[in-house]
Amino acid sequence: MIISNLLILTWKRGLTNFYVLFILILLASSCSEEEQIIELNPDAGQNYLNIENDGYVVRLDAQAAPSGQKGIWKVLSGENGSFDAIDDPKTFFRGEPGEEYELAWELSSGGNTAYSTIIVSFKPLKPVVITKISGTLHNNISTLLLAEPARFGASGEWEIINGQGARLETTDTDEVLFIGKELQPYTVRWTLTYGSKKEFTDLAFSTDELRADAGEDQLDVKTDTDKLSKFHTLDAYLPPGASGEWNIISGETGKLHSAASPAALFEGVTDSIYTLAWQIAIDEYTATDTLQLRFRGKWGMWTDERDGQSYRFVELNGLEWMAENYNNAIQPGEGSWYYGYAERAVTNDGYPLDSEADRKKYGRLYSFYAARDQAPEGWRLPTAEEFGQLITSQGGVLYAKEKLVEGGDSGLELNYPGILEFSSGADPAFRNVFSGQDRSGLFWTQSVNENNGYGIVYSINQSGGQVDPIVAQVVYYALSVRYVREAQN
Helix, strand or coil: CHHHHHHHHHHHHCHHHHHHHHHHHHHHHHHHHHHCCCCCCCCCCCCEEEECCCCCEEECCCCCCCCCCEEEEEEEECCCCEECCCCCCCCEEECCCCCEEEEEEEEEECCEEEEEEEEEEECCCCCCECCCCCCECCCCCEEEEEECCCCCCCEEEEEEEECCCCEECCCCCCEEEEECCCCCEEEEEEEEEECCEEEEEEEEEECCCCCCECCCCEEEECCCCCCCCEEEECCCECCCCCEEEEEEEECCCCEEECCCCCCCEEEECECCEEEEEEEEEECCEEEEEEEEEEECCCCEEEECCCCCCEEEEEEECCEEEECCCCCCCCCECCCEECCCCCCCEEECCCCCCCCHHHHHHHCCEEEHHHHHHCCCCCCECCCHHHHHHHHHHCCCCCCHHHHHECCCCCCCCECCCCEEECCCCCCCCCCEEEECCCCEEEEEEEEECCCCCEEEEEEEECCCCCEEEEEEEHHHEEEECCCEEECCC
């Protein structure tokens, strides 16, 4: 109103004065606006680096715009980021994995603007396949593929990117079943997806021929019960996606419970060897494997890893004694021989051992040092004292023999394998002589006097009533062996 009155007054006094006054008013107005400019101090808050959470989201923490100012958020760089509310200083910002964003909190007032920036970055997707296959699916055409599950809102998917005739039972879970064809190369891929981001990892392998695995032979299954029937849980391998079935091939009074399970329960009786077959099938492929199983009754069973032969043994006096003559080919022709086979030798009675059955029954004849020094791991020759204690435990010298020979109550099953005597005086030419088959036997102990070469061996004769210790010069004989070991738990 004052300016209007001045303009009217000046107008009445003359046009020249009016122009002077108008310029003064403009200058005054300009000075007033400069005095009223508002200072802008935006604060966008802290950076958020390598964030990984559900939704890939952070809550921002800018300072609110002062009164008379306006604040908004902007994305300066980075793709597919968004704010829940651009004018909220504490808004949520959502991005994508593997992306780095520069965000600005901008204040404005009267046409003036200023901004402050922060960095927000999210960890990238990292697909991880847990299943490890070193080249080939050993004895198999199927496998379970397992990956680390998708997290934080991502999705995961399997696919076969190389190879013919294979299939995946599902594709969108972290654990899936793969079934292929025999002897084929394949590559599978596990992909994680979130928004526009995709990351994958590949697993390459080849299939094998399908082969069944029934597990290891179990020839000495010990049970805690005294009942007639014994039980053992089988342990076959069932490939993923396969079906399987157990069958009894041989053995009396055996029974399978839940035969379709790799962990089927087998029921049988002691001292009978059962042969079981485990057959598996996947699609058009089948395979079968067998195992032997035996429950310990009077005898245990031990298998020599050096040649795969199995031996019965019986527990007597705190020791496990082999219930069969040892038969491993230790230094053949130098440290061990079959009856009837040696250089410069004659056979006084009996016959040479040619059949596998006879060789298993009689075993080999061993020099003392071969028998002592090359015993199988865990086994050894008995001492003369241990042999004597065994005889005492079976009723003494007058009664022990009938318990210790084949068919006796002890289970030791001593027989009459004969002996080999080197440079024998029983031969006019002092040749090596085999004698005593089916009539007598001598068994090594480790009790030998190294100074004079004499040792104690135990003798058994079909016509005699005792098992006797005798003294022999060890270098002149090859005798039978019954190893012992400490009783096993």
